[in-house]
Amino acid sequence: MSEQTWIVRPTLPTRCGDQKTLLYPPTDTLVLSFTMHGAWVLPTSIDFERYKQALAQTLSVFPPVAGRLCKKPDTEATKGDIYIELNNKGIPVSVVDDYDTERFPMVNVLVHPEEMEPWIDPIPMETINTDEPLVRFKFTKLHKTGQTIYTICWLHALGDGYTANLFLTYIAHFYRRASTSSLPLPAITKVFFPPPPSDQALADKILPLMKHLRDAKVPEELIPALMESEERTLPVHISFTPEQMQLLTKRATSGMPDPKVARLSKVDVVIAYLVLHYNRVLAEVHPEQQQVDTIVNTLDYRGNPAFAPTAMFGNCAITLTCPSFTLSPLPPNAGARDKELHFDRCLATIASSIRAGTVQSRNPKFLEPYLHWHNELCRRCYQEGKFQYILPVTDREITFNSSHAVNWRKAADFYESGSEWVEAKYTRFHSSSFIERYIRVFPTNPVWVPEKGAPGAKGIERGQWDHSLDNGVEAAFRLDKTIADTFQTRIKQELQQGIGRTFAQL
Numbered sequence: 001m002s003e004q005t006w007i008v009r010p011t012l013p014t015r016c017g018d019q020k021t022l023l024y025p026p027t028d029t030l031v032l033s034f035t036m037h038g039a040w041v042l043p044t045s046i047d048f049e050r051y052k053q054a055l056a057q058t059l060s061v062f063p064p065v066a067g068r069l070c071k072k073p074d075t076e077a078t079k080g081d082i083y084i085e086l087n088n089k090g091i092p093v094s095v096v097d098d099y100d101t102e103r104f105p106m107v108n109v110l111v112h113p114e115e116m117e118p119w120i121d122p123i124p125m126e127t128i129n130t131d132e133p134l135v136r137f138k139f140t141k142l143h144k145t146g147q148t149i150y151t152i153c154w155l156h157a158l159g160d161g162y163t164a165n166l167f168l169t170y171i172a173h174f175y176r177r178a179s180t181s182s183l184p185l186p187a188i189t190k191v192f193f194p195p196p197p198s199d200q201a202l203a204d205k206i207l208p209l210m211k212h213l214r215d216a217k218v219p220e221e222l223i224p225a226l227m228e229s230e231e232r233t234l235p236v237h238i239s240f241t242p243e244q245m246q247l248l249t250k251r252a253t254s255g256m257p258d259p260k261v262a263r264l265s266k267v268d269v270v271i272a273y274l275v276l277h278y279n280r281v282l283a284e285v286h287p288e289q290q291q292v293d294t295i296v297n298t299l300d301y302r303g304n305p306a307f308a309p310t311a312m313f314g315n316c317a318i319t320l321t322c323p324s325f326t327l328s329p330l331p332p333n334a335g336a337r338d339k340e341l342h343f344d345r346c347l348a349t350i351a352s353s354i355r356a357g358t359v360q361s362r363n364p365k366f367l368e369p370y371l372h373w374h375n376e377l378c379r380r381c382y383q384e385g386k387f388q389y390i391l392p393v394t395d396r397e398i399t400f401n402s403s404h405a406v407n408w409r410k411a412a413d414f415y416e417s418g419s420e421w422v423e424a425k426y427t428r429f430h431s432s433s434f435i436e437r438y439i440r441v442f443p444t445n446p447v448w449v450p451e452k453g454a455p456g457a458k459g460i461e462r463g464q465w466d467h468s469l470d471n472g473v474e475a476a477f478r479l480d481k482t483i484a485d486t487f488q489t490r491i492k493q494e495l496q497q498g499i500g501r502t503f504a505q506l
Contacts, residue, residue, distance in 0.1 A: 009090035010059030026379035031156035040412035054174035110476035168411035184311035213377035216386035233478035255344030272350035298401035322357030400439035444469035
């Protein structure tokens with residue numbers, strides 16, 4: 001193998017002009033040491049000189065990405081504030097020539113971090129006051145397949161998935177020399193919230209909805225808990241076709257008291273379906289354990305100017321506990337049809353609780369005090385050196401985080417009109433990190449099916465592309481080893497045999 005690395009700096013002048021620093025609010029300090037990884041399997045090579053020019057143009061639009069993370073001096077009472085020094089120092093881009101790899105190994109959208117390690121240029125744990133770039137890109141040219149593996153390491157402190165995706169989409173547009181007028185211009189600003197009101201009744205109402213922050217842990221407690229969880233659990237991957245998602249939504253809507261006013265999203269129903277199956281398998285394997293009756297959702301609150309502009313650069317997400325749900329028991333001596341109707345009603349009940357939480361999060365009268373407390377708990381976490389507790393808090397909860405609406409594949413669309421590869425039709429996207437009972441939802445990838453039947457890469461074997469999962473979703477998470485295989489097998493069987501069929505056979 002051979003490798004080259006360049007430092008790419010923004011085209012001057014940048015949008016920040018003479019501004020020297022960008023001060024962080026507490027909401028951005030919650031994820032100071034977390035890194036997001038993404039990998040795109042491009043069907044061909046690209047022009048790296050052209051890519052570097054596109055990246056330089058994008059850094060001019062997003063100048064904080066080319067800066068460095070810094071901290072003001074501590075005082076006796078508090079830690080110093082975090083800020084980005086807008087120094088235009090740039091970010092590294094590496095290109096590796098790989099003459100040995102015959103097949104790219106990743107299959108699922110979400111993979112274990114160890115699978116990602118050979119393909120990324122990692123960011124060190126310490127980035128504050130270290131002159132460490134906040135983003136790193138790496139290209140690996142697979143000469144035996146003709147593919148290129150394009151990866152990013154993005155420090156979460158820069159921004160959430162929305163911010164990273166918008167940044168990548170600008171690069172792709174500039175590379176294709178396409179107009180960026182259709183893309184939102186990132187708002188390089190920060191919102192600083194006041195302290196929460198001294199209203200104990202309001203605090204008693206809001207704080208239980210953010211247990212992940214209220215019960216934050218120091219690393220000495222969190223890291224062993226995460227390691228123990230990984231040893232005790234297995235990864236689960238469930239993919240849904242668009243037709244299956246549509247049918248699930250239809251079934252849930254029909255189970256509503258008034259289907260005419262149902263406003264359930266497809267992701268609401270997919271999560272409800274997974275939870276319903278989890279409870280069913282749990283009742284068989286661990287009847288002594290409490291079943292799930294509460295969903296915790298990760299939500300973006302951009303779009304309300306008082307809290308976050310639509311394209312705000314940074315982290316704009318809250319984790320909200322949705323209203324708990326109660327499933328009605330199956331009537332005694334129920335027939336097959338009654339059981340299917342019961343399935344529809346249960347699906348509707350769970351999906352409705354998720355939708356109720358989403359609707360609540362968009363109400364400014366609720367969101368304003370919620371964000372004030374969210375900001376205050378983020379501030380405490382930073383000052384006390386704690387991290388949000390992302391593992392399940394109780395047996396009764398499952399958390400989910402959906403990236404279904406984010407087109408990650410098109411964020412690496414380097415192909416112009418008329419190309420066979422245009423609009424990332426044959427590009428695959430992968431990310432990493434599994435957490436116990438924390439369901440992550442991503443758009444599915446196209447699959448190359450070789451004639452021999454084994455997964456492969458175009459150019460290795462004859463075969464064809466399978467697009468049956470296009471516009472579908474993959475849900476991935478970890479479950480206890482005693483339940484994971486049964487859960488995954490049951491769902492995959494039902495998706496093949498017909499949704500709701502196994503419930504009718506109980």
